[in-house]
Amino acid sequence: MAHLFRDLSLGHSKRESTPPLQQQPPPPLTMPSKLLTTVDLPPSPLGQLTSQLTDLDLRLSAYEIFVSVSRTSASKPISYNSSTANNDNSPAHNHSPSSPALQRSLTSQAASKMKKALGLKSPGSGSKKSPGSGPGSGQGKNRRALTVGELMRVQMRVSEIVDSRLRRALLRIAAGQVGRRIESVVLPLELLQQLKVSDFTDQQEYDAWQKRTLRVLEAGILLHPRVPLDKSNAAAQRLRQIINSALDKGLETGRNNESMQVLRSAAVSLASRSDGSFLESCHWADGFPFNLRLYEMLLEACFDINDETSIVEEVDELMEHIKKAWTILGINQTLHNICFTWVLFHRFVATGQSELDLLYAADNQLAEVAKDAKATKDPEYANILSSTLSAILGWAEKRLLAYHDTFDHANMDTMEGIVSLGVSAAKILVEDISNEYRRKRKGEVDVARRSIDTYIRSSLRTAFAQRMEKADSSRRASKNQPNPLPVLAILAKDVGELAVNEKRVFSPILKRWHPFAAGVAVATLHVCYGNEFKQFISGITELTADVVQVLRAADKLEKDLVQIAVEDSVDSDDGGKAIIREMPPYEAEAAIANLVKVWIKDRVDRVKEWIDRNLQQEVWNPQANQDGYASSAVEVLRIIDETLDAYFQLPIPMHPALLPDLMTGLDKCLQYYVTKAKSGCGSRNTYVPTMPALTRCAIGSKFQGVWKKKEKTPNSQKRNSQVATMNGDNSFGVPQMCVRINTLHRMRTECEVLEKRIITHLRNSESAKVEDFSNGLVKKLELTPSACVEGVQQLCEAVAYKIIFHDLSHVLWDGLYVGEIQYSRIEPLLQELERNLLIIGDTVHERVRTRIITDIMKASFDGFLLVLLAGGPSRAFTRQDSQIIEDDFKSLKDLFWANGDGLPAELIDKFSATVTGVLPLFRMDTDSLIERFRRVTLETYNSSARSRLPLPATSGQWNPSEPNTLLRIVCYRNDEAASKFLKKAYNLPKKL
Secondary structure, eight states: OTTTOSOTTTTOOOTTTSOOOOOOOOOOOSOOHHHHHOOOOOOOTTOOOSSOOOHHHHHHHHHHHHHHHOOOSSOOOOOOOGGGTTOTTOGGGGSOTTSHHHHHHHHHHSOOHHHHHHTOOOOOTTSSOOGGGSTTSOOGGGOOOOOHHHHHHHHTTOOHHHHHHHHHHHHHHHHHSTTOOGGGSOHHHHHHHHOOGGGSSSHHHHHHHHHHHHHHHIIIIIISOSSOOOTTOHHHHHHHHHHHHHHHHOOOOOTTOHHHHHHHHHHHHHHTOOOSSOTTSOOSSOSTTHHHHHHHHHHHTTBOTTSTTOBOTTHHHHHHHHGGGHHHHTOOHHHHHHHHHHHHHHHHHHTTTOOHHHHHHHHHHHHHHHHHHHHOOOHHHHHHHHHHHHHHHHHHHHHHTTHHHHOOGGGHHHHHHHHHHHHHHHHHIIIIIOHHHHHSOGGGOOHHHHHHHHHHHHHHHHHHHHHHHHHHHHHHHTTTSSSOOOHHHHHHHHHHHHHHHIIIIIHHHHTTTOTTHHHHHHHHHHHHHHHHHHHHHHTOOSOOHHHHHHHHHHHHHHHHHHHHHHHHTTTSTTTTHHHHHTSOOOOHHHHHHHHHHHHHHHHHHHHHHHHHHHHHHOOOOTTTSGGGSOHHHHHHHHHHHHHHHHHHHSOOSOHHHHHHHHHHHHHHHHHHHHHHHHTTSOOHHHHSOOOOOOOOOOTTOOOOOTTSOOTTOHHHHHHHHHHHHHHTOGGGSHHHHHHHHHHHHHHHHHHHHHHHHHHHHHHTOTTOOHHHHHOGGGGOOSSHHHHHHHHHHHHHHHHHHHIIIIITHHHHHHHTTOSSGGGSOSHHHHHHHHHHHHHHHHHSOHHHHHHHHHHHHHHHHHHHHHHHHHOOTTOOBOTTHHHHHHHHHHHHHHHHHGGGTSSOHHHHHHHTHHHHHHGGGGTSOHHHHHHHHHHHHHHHHTOOTTSOOOOOOOOSOOOTTOHHHHHHHHHTBOSHHHHHHHHHHHOOOSOO
């Protein structure tokens, strides 16, 4: 008997020497209230039972096993209640310091080796209630130190009545099983045999106990056997029938009862089957998962019932006794490690995750599990390990995949512990269980880094989605306020704050497992915002204030995110390139630039359309236009100003960068205006007539002259038709053309003003830099100034040659030197010229006046010389006429000199040089003139004296040394010698 149960008092002293604890009804066998209100408790991964056993049933059965296997050598208390140490009536107070009871109490107050190994803190004396003050421990002066058995009873919430009844039954079992070890006994079977109705308070209590015991027997032998059962096993069928019948009608447990004998026979027969691992044991409680659930109940008893987050200080000695149940439950160290890990973790969760010691203890215990996983290849263990770790990892990942919802700066320690636990579980699952991992080289899979990477990306995606909803709500709430921010602008600000908070709060924790945690975080946020931003960009059709706000916000966000990524990856092998590659640029600046370019094009097109519309209405009338220039030009410059103001009011960060595009567009618009303003006004060549055919002069003959149309000359047709058109259009009169000249001059001046105004805008631009002012090309109009200068030049020439060759043609061509020279001198031409010069002086801007009068002077000199050298057969000159011609030309020059009030003398001399050089030829005698012509011609054409003189081509470039000029003077020389020479040399007729 002693061999079967050594001291069934479980450490109690003899009944007569130790007062019994005050009997109380058993406490409710439920979890404390905090556990009941805790949500999201993970289900036990140790397996679900198919029987109807409750947690209470399992706990009582586990306690029965614990009591049956306990071994103690003496009745020695193992804890000391400090609250009774100074009570004279307390038994503990009567112990001397050297007594066994006090020694055990002092030892138990020291730090537990197990708690120290798990990283659990040991509270100071009196800091927490002793289990001795719990249910069933007695009150007041009856309080005393507890033994191992008493501690376990209290911890498992078993009443003294139940405990006493169990011990009596075990004594009876021991009496009938002399020499047998407890593991060779089917305990529920023996308890059914030994306990009778008389051992219970009433029949109802007994019936409940008997049903529980039968269900335990059923669960351990039939439903979850260690050795699998054959469906046709006769003993199993008999046992199942008896148990089903007993559960329905009850069971007579007398020794000679036939049903009891069949039950015993069948149960022992089935429990005695062996798989070779426990040859001397009865397998009634060591099948999975029944054994694990029972063991879980024993391990739960290590937690102080008065402080559900704390493991009792006596856990070392308590665990020593719990481990004695391994033989019955089929538990070994590896199973213990995984079960204890689960119990620690489950208690941490069940108590509201408030006690970090439990979390770190579970993580530390998981380190032992990792060692076991590498060394143990048992498939049954692998299944338990996998389900347990999966449960832990699943719970952890539920929080870590959205850690922004679970943690903040106040509970970072909790997060770090959960991350560590989750990563440890994941590493074991992947490295020691996963077949996929085994197929790869271990260096290819960094489980911790991959896990953290997943948590970061998942949580930030969730956080981003929440920020989106928040931004949308904020937008809706502020829609009635002035200038509400667009959603994506709000979102960009929120995401930026999220990134900063991530870097400051979470990344330092996660960096322990992932060196670039912050980089991964901002890359994820970059992609999330980028997806929304791309959709936004694709729907943009015009540049609005909201659009620019979003684009600028996106650009700032991107710069901030990239900066965090770069800083986080500075020590990486690739310098952060891998992270940056995950962040394809938003190209917000490019999007802004594109939209601004569209805006610029639209504005430029509108300006051009406006120019066309207003030029069609422009009359170019000096009386209708203020200050002598066109009102359309004033409007053009005004709309250019407005366009520039609108451009610099755009809320964009790159005014200087895109200004050249706008300047180019406006420049082309102004150039277009200049082109349109001078269009149709003609040029010098428009009015200068075609050179007539070279003929011999003939006084009185009606020969075709220079002022008659040449029907077969295309250029002549073009010019004359243009002149005819202009002659019939008032908008191309001399006053109107002068207004055009003034307009182009004013526009040239305003270009300089415009450029200065642009500099002022640039200085007020937020993004302007020093180089924007030093680089003059940014603010310059390239085309318009030169177009204005060229336009003024062209129009001045056109006006000059129009006056001389068109408006005054009746005076010049039809009057000057026609017939008798002394009766057709230059005075009428001078009068008309003076009248026109007065008109021009009153109309043209003073800064342009000299230029246009100079051109009129040049045109009059050209016309004068053209009359002398190509005036047609109605004109003929003698040597005596030369003085009249020279006097007339002097009068013409004096008109422009105007007694010093006109053009400068040196300017007049410059442009009269050609006429001045030709006039002396009219003084030469005919023979000398012919001889000079012959010599110059031979020199020019390299002809010998004996050959026929070539006919010089008409170049129009008159010169006293030019053959054609000399020949024309000979042609217009009115004497016989000239006629003979022309007849002989060129056979020129007197008639055409």
